[in-house]
Amino acid sequence: MNYERPSENRTGSPAPANGRSPAESVDYRLFLECVHCGLCTSTCPTFTEIGDENDGPRGRIHLMRAVADGRLDVDRPMREHLELCLDCRACETVCPSGVQYGRLIEPFRLAVEEADATPLTRYDWFRQIILFRLFPYAKRLRLALAPVVWAQRFGIYDLVERMGLLRLVPGRLGQMITLLPPPRKPGPRLPRFLPATGRRRAKVAFFVGCVAEAMFRHTHWATLRVLQANGCDITIPDGQGCCGAIRYHAGDSPGAKKDADANVAAFDLDDVDAVIVNHAGCGAMMKEYGLHWDDAGQPARQALADKVRDVNEFLDELGLIPPPGRIEAVVAYHDACHLGHAQKILSPPRRLLAQIPGLDLRDLPETEICCGSAGTYNLNHADMARRLGDRKLENILRTGAQIVLASNAGCLLQIMREIREHRAPVVAMHPMDLLDLSYRHEQPVLPDSRGR
Ligand code: SF4
Ligand code: SF4
CATH class of the missing domain: 3.40.50 (Rossmann fold)
Structure with missing residues (x-):
């Protein structure tokens, strides 16, 4: 399958400026836990999309270990294989050797990033302003989003989105705008x-x-x-x-x-x-x-x-007090990677949801595969994120679900965008949103068959 890497044509190696190998940031014993069995490859989203061993967990571990062994330099193509990893950790869940993949890729990539003296990376405006000075601050983010929220309220945003104009905004900014969810009343400030x-x-x-x-x-x-x-x-x-x-x-x-x-x-x-x-x-x-x-x-x-x-x-763990309100809806639960794979929390949300009277909870095919959100991955690797988002929506629709549930903001934004852009007859929400409705004897607003 073809996959165009964002910077395939760039030349030049991001040679570490501090002279240290990024592999020094990793405990070498962690590499040895991998026995190269390859059982992880079929659950890796990037491998299943591209089919290149270097874009799967086993290949990436091999590349990092080759750097640690002094057999390979960190050059541009190698970096791209590592950067394309979603850090979804689906590979950890299936690995029979208990390889802690996150403890390999995360410090390794960080060390590569820190050692990179390229001005382009150091002074990347999006990273410095949007990621570091806007996203981590709720008040600033809300202020920055205010014009978009108004455009949404007056239907301008919807019109522009329907005409496909949002996709004309270039780069990561364009991706970010398309992810914004429709406005809803946030409720008052949280008390102490x-x-x-x-x-x-x-x-x-x-x-x-x-x-x-x-x-x-x-x-x-x-x-x-x-x-x-x-x-x-x-x-x-x-x-x-x-x-x-x-x-x-x-x-x-x-x-x-x-x-x-x-x-x-x-x-x-x-x-x-x-x-x-x-x-x-x-x-x-x-x-x-x-x-x-x-x-x-x-x-x-x-x-x-x-x-x-x-x-x-x-x-x-506490023991849920059964929610009393009946909700007769077909629901699919999406395992957020950082809940299912990183925190190994798979059954608890399903057990909670099963206690809502009337709910028809269906299994989501390929639930172990990331939706493509992965933090800010969908801003930096839009092509792969879109492919995985489309794949996730197809699987959701195959269940016949009217509601898809996810316990993560990133997944919700990504899946909501897919739903909007495809006018799909399904709504996305957090499991707590649905439980809350049941406790309050209220019903979710479901879309009609045209996705409205
Ligand atoms: S990470 Fe685990 S599953 Fe994947 S090749 Fe290594 S030992 Fe096998
Ligand atoms: S973390 Fe996810 S994308 Fe990265 S190698 Fe593992 S399964 Fe593949």
Whole structure:
């Protein structure tokens, strides 16, 4: 299958400026866990799309290890094979040897990024302004999106989208605009404390995040109501911010560490049973706070990581108080990679959803394959992201689902775009949105057969 790499025609090797091999950032023993069996290749989205061994997990591990062994330099083609990886970690889930692929690719790519002296990379405006100065800050993001929200409210955005004009906006900015979801009432600002409804069963803190707070505050409210209905006192401390995943995955490890340390300072761990996170990308990042940096702050970061629970995982452990409201709809559950593969949380959301009376929960084919979102991957690798998004939508439609559920902001944005662009008769929402409706005896708004 043809795949045009974004920078295939560029020449020149991004020679490390600091003289260190990126392989030095990886514990060499981790390479040895791979026995080259190849069982992971068929679950790798990029391998299944392209069919090139270098774009699969086994090939990528081989390339990184060759650098560690001094048999290969980090040149442009090699870098492209590594950059095309979604870091979805589907390969980890199926690997019989327990290879920790994320602990190979993440530090390796970071080291390549940090060592790259190319001015183009260092002063990439999108990375420096949009990724580092806008995305991690909910208030700034909401302000920047205000004109688009108004255009959506007055139908201008919809018209422009229908005419295909959004696709004319070039590059990553264009991709970003096409991902924006339709406006909805976000609800009021989140308070600092919410009491349990009825008998108190747990005391938790809630992680708010950045993109999730700017675009999915309604889901935060739904999550908080579900937690209250399940007997949780909830604190929402000031001082918390982005989980750090945006900076970490874009090659800014020191910036990500600052984000992590701000969160460490914000949460009083002695006071709560768990720190609840409702978006998988943030949860996966926070659960790995103790792995990424090795300095005096490591024990405190690990302590926070130990308290982090995905909301599906937490409610399943606590024992869900069955939601009473009947919802007769066909539903497919999409496993967000950072929930299913990175956090190994597969059954809990399904067990929770199965308790909604009337719900017809169907298996999603190829649920292990990424939807193409992968953090900011869909901005940087638009072609591959679109291919995977189309593939995901086809699989969703094959189930006959009226609602597709995903526990991650990135997946929701990606799948919602697919739905809008194909006028597909399905809506996307977070599992907590649906549970909340059931607790409140309300019904979801379902699309008609024309996808409206
Ligand atoms: S990563 Fe695991 S599944 Fe893939 S080739 Fe290596 S040992 Fe086999
Ligand atoms: S993380 Fe995902 S894209 Fe990367 S090698 Fe593994 S399965 Fe493939």
